[in-house]
Each structure stands twice: as C-alpha cells, then as structure tokens.
Amino acid sequence: MFLRSFSRSLMELKLIAAVAFLLLSATVAADYVRPQPRKTLHFPLSHNPSSHPQQVHISLAGDKHMRVTWVTGDKSSPSSVEYGTSPGRYSSVAQGESTSYSYIFYSSGKIHHTVIGPLEHSTVYFYRCGGQGPEFQLKTPPAQFPVTFAVAGDLGQTGWTKTTLDHIDQCNYDVHLLPGDLSYADYMQHRWDTFGELVQPLASARPWMVTEGNHEKEVIPFLKDGFESYNARWKMPFEESGSSSNLYYSFEVAGIHVIMLGSYTDYDEQSNQYRWLENDLSKVDRKKTPWLVVLFHVPWYNSNKAHQAEGDDMMAAMEPLLYAASVDLVLAGHVHAYERSKRINNGRFDPCGAVHITIGDGGNNEGLAHWYIDPQPEWSVFREASFGHGELKIVNSTHAFWSWHRNDDDEPIRSDQVWISSLVSSGCVAEKRHEQRKMLLAP
Template sequence: MLNRGFGWFEGFKVSGMEVKLILAVVLLVAATATADYVRPAPRENLQFLWKPRAASYPQQVHISLAGDKHMRITWITDDASSPSIVEYGTSSGEYIYVAQGESTSYSYLFYSSGKIHHTVIGPLEDSTVYFYRCGGQGPEFKLKTPPSQFPITFSVAGDLGQTGWTTSTLDHINQCIYDIHLLPGDLSYADYRQHLWDTFGELVQPLSSARPWMVTEGNHEKESIPLFIEGFTSYNARWKMPFKESGSSSNLYYSFEVAGVHVIMLGSYADYDEYSDQYIWLKTDLLKVDRQRTPWLLVSFHVPWYNSNKAHQGEGDDMKASMEKLLYAAGVDIVLAGHVHAYERSKRVYGGKPDSCGAVHITIGDGGNREGLAQRYYKPAPEWSVFREASFGHGELRIVNSTHAFWSWHRNDDDEAVRSDHVWITSLVSSGCLNEKIHGFRKILMEP
C-alpha cells in the first residue's frame, strides 16, 4: 500500500517507477495549467497570384474621411485614360450621384505606378450605407458612413505588413463592428519594393473599401534614396489623408473630427521641434478643439513615447520632449502608437510618471509584420505600465458617451481573437482636469 497521503491509490499495488511516472504527469499537467500564454510560431509572407483583368479595372480601393460629411475614394487603374469619377447612391445599382476627382502617379527607379485616383464624394448622410462604383465600370462596392453622435467604435492595428498573421488580424478586425480603422504607421512593409504596395492594397481592400482607414506614416513608409527620391513618395501618392481639410501643409500630419471625437494624426518622421511646421500646426489645431462639441481628444503617431520594451527604446524621446507638454495642456485622453511589435497599455501618465490628468498611452504595433514580435521587456515594469505582451492582435476603442470609453485588446490566439486586456477609460472632460485653475499648463497653448 502507498502512504495514505495518496489515498486515491489505495487498493492498488504500484511500483516505485510507476509512482514517479504518475507524479511527473501530474506536475506536468499542473505546470501547463498555470503557464504563461505560449506564442504561436511565425507565419510566412503571403504570396499573391497574378490575376488577369482589364486595364481600366479599379484596384486597391480604399476610403478615408475628407472633411465634414465627405469621403475620399482612392483606387488605381493600369489604364492612364480611365476617368477619376465615382458614381454612388443609397441603393444597389442605382447611382444617382456622380463626383469628379483628381489623379496622380509616380515612378520609383524601374517601377511606374498605375493611375492613382482620388475622388471626394458628398455631402453624405451619417450612419448610412452607400453603394459606389469607381471609374464608371467594374464591381460595385459598399461603404457605411460613421455616426454623428456616440457611440462610435474605432478598430486599431499598426505595423500590418503582409504575412499569415496579417491575414489573421484583418479577419478579426472584420468581425468587429467598427466605424473607422486607425493605423499608426507601417502599412505595407514594401521597403523600396514597390509591387508590395500593390499587393498590400489588394490585401486590405475588402476592409478598406467598406470603412474609412485613417493612417499615419511609419519608418517603413520613408523609402528615400538620397539625391534621387524624396521620402514618403509612394505613401503620399497612394494614401492621401485630409491634411488640407485640417489646415496642415503635409500629408504626414493632420486631424479630423467624427461623432464627438477630435483625432490628431502626427508624424514621427516629420520635423517636430518648436520651430517646425508640424509643431506650429499642432498648437493651432489644439486651440481649435471645442471640448463641448468633441469631448474626447485622441492622438496617434508611430514611435511610442512610453515603451518598456527593449525594442526601439528611447526613439520617441525627442518628440516627447518637444510635444508632450502640448498634449498635456490640451487634455489629450488617449495616445495610440505602433513601431514596437508588441502591445502595451499605460496608466494616465505625464513626464514619465503616473498623472491623473495625463494621457493613456497604448502601443499596438502588433498587426502581423514580417519582422516578428518584440519579446524582451525591461523588468520590473515601470510604475506607469499596466499591461504588456508580445503577441499579434488588434484593439477596439468604443467611445460610449462623453464620459466613458471601453478599450479592449484582442490577441491572435492561433486563428481566434481572444480579448486579453480591457479597461474602462473616463474622459478628462468629466474629471475636472480641463479646468484652467487645476490645469495650469493650458497657458502653454497660448504662448507664441
């Protein structure tokens, strides 16, 4: 008989070797039950088959906001004579409106782009489905305009690339009931190979043709060749954002408003010191914000300011030193960044320390890029860091009303989206931080 401490063995004769084996199995099961999440293996770059189609066939269709109640439709054709017109209406096959747009193209070493069309349609009704056709022919597409009031939902994923994990992330975003997608830099990972911009456009088209995609540039968009090609040539030609509509002189930074939210997309790779055009524009834009009309203020850029991962450590420090005081003065609620291929969420923070009137910083550069995950964190975690994990995934930000928003991060657990982090966020408008007597830094915005 065994010792009665193993009472479930009573009545059985078991050898010493068998006891050791059973104990090993029990310990293995127990360890497995309590172990940390085990990350799946990397996935290969996607392969795209060539599809024969007419030169005038619209390709790489994506949409973006273009001012109040207007939407920009962007697509590419191989036919340089194809018209930049969009026909649209609220019933399938019945296009009662027609808009004329503009077009551009570019050359990059031995590569020549197709004709890139940008056509603004509107005014459009809020929360309405529109059917549209590009260039007077080809397939019909369908989009839905954002709501005019709360609630509104943003999906968020940066550093997408074109791998098997990218496909998983896009599938999960597609299952989310969202109104606008925010992408804080590093889109295609073309890295000078211009045909990869084309395959990326085709990859995201099912989503980007149906909901507005609002993007900002990352380091992989730069693609500059000194003395030959300026930086961001491909990005600026293909992904035109509403910079002119927001008073910006550069496609690398801009702002937009939707349903009670003012969103600022900054450029980590545009000049940002206090004498730069971007800095001056940011101050001007922040002064225009009316927190009664848009009680929520969001900011997005590529390189994170708060990062406890060993990857890209300190790369955002200069921009943070230049601009953080402006965001703090204006009462920015949430900052969304990419670049680090992992996920991290902070407390409200300012000046490197928790601050109830600072912004919540979220790093979400985990869309599925080919470079893999950044798995090494500094230990222990800083006081401001709440949750961090090196996994691919996406985020969802549902702003429920003027005072409360629900943030959730969904890890790609194989091919299932698993909600692994979530938090309710209370707006600074409702906290008293925007009262000038409490928030003395606000005077910074008024300084010349």
C-alpha cells in the same frame, strides 16, 4: 533502521519531485504559448481589365465627405465616382484628381483620389469607380455616440496580417486607425499594390485613417525623397485640417477629435508640425468634442527592449502640448508587441495625463518583440508580445471601453480590457484652463 530511514527519505524525495512537477506544469500551462511565425503572403496576377478599379480604399475628407482612392492600369480611366443609397442606382457623381509616380524601374498605375459628399451619417452608400468594374459599398460613421474604432498598426502582408484583418472584419466598427507601417513594401513597389489588394475588402467599406511609419520612408539618397509612394497612394485629409503635409493632420468623428502626428518629420518647437499642432489643439471645443485621441508611430512610453528611447525627443517637444490640451488617449505602433499604461505624464502617473497604448502587432514579417525590461515599470499596466488588434468604443461623452484581442490560433481572444473616463468628465480640462489663466494673469 537504515533501510526504514532510506525508504522514508526516498518517499519524501519522490513527493517533493511530484509537487515540483505539478507546480512546473501549472506554470507552463498558465503561460501563453505563442504560435509560430507565418510566411509572407503571395498574390496571383490579376486578370481584370486594366480600366477596372484596384486597391480601392476610402478615408474621411472633412465634414460629411469621403475620399475614394483606387488605381487603374489604364492611364485614360476617368477619376469619377458614381454613388447613391441604392444598389446600381447612382444619384450623384463626383470628379476627382489623379497622380502617378516612378521608382527606379517601377511605374505606378494611375492613382485616383475623388471626394464624394455631402453624405448622411450612419448611411450605406453604393459606389462605382471610373464607370468600370464592380460596385462597392461603404457605411459612413455616426453623428453621435457610440463610435467604435478598430486599431492595428504594423500590418505587413503575412498570414498573421490576414488573421488580424479577418478578426477586424468581425468587429462592428466605424473607422480603422493605423499608427504607421502599412505595407512593408521596403522599396519593392509592387508590394504596395499587393497590400492594396489585401486590404481592399475592409478598406473599401470603412474609412481607413493612417499615419506614416519608418517603413514608409523609402529614401534613396540623391534620387528619391521619403514617403513618395505613401503620399501618392494614401492621401489623408491634411489640407482639410489646415496642415501643409500629408504626414500629419486631424479629423473628427461625432464627439471625438483625432490627431495623426508624424514621427518622421520635424517636430521641434520651430517646426511646421509643432506650429500646426498648437493651432489645431487651440481650435478643439471640448464641449462639442469631449474626447481627444492622438496617434503616431514611435511610442513615447515603452518597456520593451525593442526601440528603446526612440520617441524621447518627440516626447520632450510635444508631450507638454498634449498634456495642456488634456489628451485622453495616445496610440502608437513600431514595437511589435502590445502594452498599455496608466494615465501618465513626464514619466510618472498623473490622473490628468493620457493613457498610452502601443499596438504595433498587426502581423508584420519581422516577427514579435519578445523581450521586456524587468522589473515592469510602475506606469505599465499590461504588456504582451503577441499579434492582435484593438477596439476602442467611445460609448458616450464620459466613458470609453478599450479591449485588445490577441490572435490565438486564428481566434480573437480578448486579453486586455479597461474602461476609460474622459478627462473632461474628471475635471482635468477645467483645472488646466484655470492654471493657464492664473499664469497669464500673473505679474
């Protein structure tokens, strides 16, 4: 009897152990196993003539215009761009400006900025910089929906950065949006040069619209103000949008108004940025531009333990402006992970609030932010610490499709996706305007 009971108990223990093992195996298999970090990229010395263009990238510069930026070692190289719609045949030429800067023992090359246009929409142009070197080609964004944006922040220069760029290159996108932390040069100015070379294949073909992050600061007390390298190399259309600073500006593509804000310049109600934002929002015609998208570096809604509450002051100052203007989508970086929220305002779900997305996972050398706050906040829909990129396709005036693509063993795996309805189509814009009128007319 004892042996029979013992045998039965032993069999039950084995069965329990087997079931536990299977459950554990299933759980482990269901979890995404993140690949190992990758090393910082190293670049061979260039043997091209010093008059040849390097680090070529383009950006939007007002209606139907594009800014071409490049660097030459030859200080006498002209800031001219020849361009046309046929290879090797340039029907137009534009003259631009140039700048340079010194940073301790480093001296930059000649940095050229030349605006070309007017350009036709959805058209391929061939161009040559300074009359020297290879021919490049670009495609202008469309005049109508659909429009696709590639989104990746906190890029850096690692093996994962290269993978992210390769995945973006597979996307049929019109404009790249980068919410801060570009090169991770971190005072080593030659790393700005290598970053320019790394992104040139993509950034010379589609406009890259960027805003600054903390790694662009590069302040040296009493010697160097912040953002000198960034401002010299990545000139954005701040003047074209009525801004007094390259750290915040706006632009439009088809029916989308995009605002790039600065997390590292003054943003309180007395600041130039706040006043500019008020003025810029007041000019947006939601009948012509039904979509309103905002980017900045430090996220306002973040359930990751990294960089907790760093965006609170900016949110307290500016979220009421964005909410009153019915901003559809807010994109941020800084946290090296991905997270998407519900529509939210003032910390709570609000059907007339913005969707907030953190996408600081481009591939930087600091690694991923693995730790999240538990339990997951009610407003947080999806979060994961993996490298990747996002794609935002504005399909029409009422619907957009967002997807996030994780870097999984060098393959872009769509891991999160959602359809987003514009606030214009939901009636939120009209409702808020009605409330504003009531407040103005109130005794």
